[in-house]
Amino acid sequence: MIPVVQRLRRNTELGLILLGAVVTAGLYTLASLGTTANLPVNIGPFLGVVLALLAGAHVATRRLAPASDGVLLPLAGLLNGLGYVWIARLDPDLAALQAVWTAVGITAYVVTLVLVPKARDLDRYRYTFMLVGIALLLLPLVPGIGKTVNGARIWLQLGPLSFQPGEFAKIVLAVFFASYLVEKRELLGMAGNRLGPVMLPELRHFGPVLLAWGASLLVMISERDLGSSLLFFALFVVMLWVATERLSYLLVGGLLFAGGALAAATAFDHVRQRVDIWLDPWAAATDQGFQLVQATFALAWGGIAGTGPGLGNPDRIPLVETDFIFAAIGEELGLLGSAAVLVTFLLLVGTGLRIAIAAQAPFNKLLAAGLTAILGIQAFIIIGGVIRVVPLTGITLPFVSYGGSSLVANYVLLALLIRISADNAESELEAR
């Protein structure tokens, strides 16, 4: 039975990867035609490298997690390819770096699968993960190695290497949360008080929520990283809610967040400015609102079908290769392309949650849900920020934006989801 399922899943994966590679190579060709009116000279080698990288990940999956889900890797590969095409179209120098980071990311994917043969192995290092997570979060604040870029102190500079430890912190903390909450879920879920129809846990059990809230506020204030702060807090509250099955945590968490955000908007200029340009970017169309206004122009110009790859003017948007890459894709592929990106993320989220539901062990279940929530919420925060559904908070679009730390971290996250899905298949077999 299992070999049949394995073969089916892996062959599906291979087929989808080939499809994604064709889409990527096609877009790459069109973008080159659009910008220079020439066929890309390196289309052969390019397609070769794309295929080699994804095939490498595929072969590794075949060997290391043969029964795992077959859709995750092609979806990530498609987003990665899509992002690469637009980075190459916007800035060829960054594209060369992104290609290297893709290779590093896929290597990290393979290494993670090797290092974590069973997801439950992670459960053992709960407090190590906690310490590592907190360290990663706070490292940028250490004088000498911390670095401020574009106003946010979220970078580490070690010699020639620089990276954003926060990208890894989110994974490490998800593992810690899963481990901690699975152990405490009964306790945290116990009903103490009742407020109307809502069962309230005992007040002291809100301690961890307050701790996480405080930590995320600290990150927001000290590192000026609104996006990560929001992501961490949302991750923790969602995992707490899933683990305890108590809606009250979600509600209280939401209220705390709203209060914190309101206070921050009152107390800090840079937060209030974000809110102001969210509500009305047109009032500051030439300064603070410039980026949002230009992104809106880009998306509007794209219309339904887009200008065609390489034929728009997304380079007018500041930081278009990282935070605003979605606007570039939306301009040149139109609503069809931007909606396709949304659908791809929804498929990733759907697949991840399906893995969570199929998981037997509570730790695996909670971890899969948490990791999936990271992907889904992070993409929502930045896309919503770019199109003004929520205030703009700089954060990368997973797998798509330029950025080494983000890409490598997200491939590690993907490997963990793959690992959990492989565990699911194996435990299904044991159950038979």
Next chain:
Amino acid sequence: MNRQIRRLGIGMLVLYAALFVQLNVIQVLRAETYNDHPENTRAVIRDFSRPRGQILAADGTVLARSVPIDSPFKLQREYPEGELFAHVTGYFSLNAGTDGVERTYNDALAGRTGERIEDIGELLLGEPRTGDVSLTIPTDVQRVARDALGGKRGSVVALDPRDGAVLALWSFPSYDPTVLSNVDIEAAQEARDRILADEANPLLARTYRETFFPGSTFKVVTAAAGLASGSVTTTSPVYPTSNAYVPPLTSQPIRNFGGGTCGGALPDILRVSCNTAFAQMGVDLGAETLVTKAEDFGFNDAPPIDLPAPAVSPIDDVASFQQNTPVLAMTAIGQNAVRSTPLQMALVAAGVANGGDVMVPHVMREVRDNEGRVVETWEPRSWKRAIRPDVAATLTDAMRGVVEEGTATRLAVPGVPTAGKTGTAQLGNGLSHAWIVGFAPADAPRVAVAVIVEAQPGASEQTGGQVAAPIAQAVLSAALAANPE
């Protein structure tokens, strides 16, 4: 936990649905609003980077073309003839907008007019369709106009009186439209600032956007008014031979140039450009007759030329001349209450030449698409019915006299009967505008011309005949050669 995970999925679905709704708002519902937003430069970039047709002289010389460059705009507009056609082609500038043919024929150049797209394949794969605009102006006539005028401020306008085709439209100073059209906005702005700093105002198309006192060339209109009214013929009245005319209601006499004495019937007084006689004619005709005739020729109405923003040549309204015969007398000799563009005076000459029918002036001859098919041809049409053919014939004879033995002898094209009228519009500071209008061949006119040389020293009636006539003669000769029957 599964229930919460499913709800998490639903929650995600709701969040992404919100994103999808907002995308529809931005990319579809409100897209047009954003595209038209003044801060949005995409439409400008599109217009500047899309292929654009050429502007060609009548002989096929390329006057404007787009060449590929390495910039977001992809194309750069350039004008190989430089300043020679600047006031005709205009420019195509990111920061200063467009002017001239570039503006009036923008849609044709960009290929947005003309035939429908023939099949879907053409829509998907075909080259973008652009239009080439061919002008009525031959390069060598324009060049003769430029060389003849030389470095003097002034204008030369030549028309084909039969269909209104412009054969020369030159004014000095001019400018280089290529530097203004630079897609490097800073360089373009710098060039524009430099041109704007020039007190001679090279950007001004003096031929059709600046008005001047027409001086004695306006006597053609006064004579036409007299002949058309029937109160003036070639034999009567015979104006008294005098050196001064004192209009009613003033003691200030109008004198002839140099204090000369003149008089006689219409052909005589036109030949020597007799101020005293024409002033009296104007007063005798009355304001209504004179102003109406001027308006019949196109005064007080912008010529419908296919160039942007042509100036109106103004003459005061009838009521303003009531109880003000001195001004009426001055106006009848082209001073004081009347001003004209060089184009309007060329239209006066062309109207007389064409039997009284003033044709709509135009610079476009035809538009071809990028495969050479004609998509638009100029249809000649009448603008004003100025005078009856018999009045035009009488006036033509009188104007031939001016060239044969009057003030405009230097206008005569050898071997070709030529009609004309000089003018010297005094500016009151010892300077005067030297004018001439004329057409040839007088018996079957093919070219009408108007020339003004501004602010020349001296104030004798000879100034127009000496300074402007040779320029007009050179242009007439060149245009006759280039515009055969």
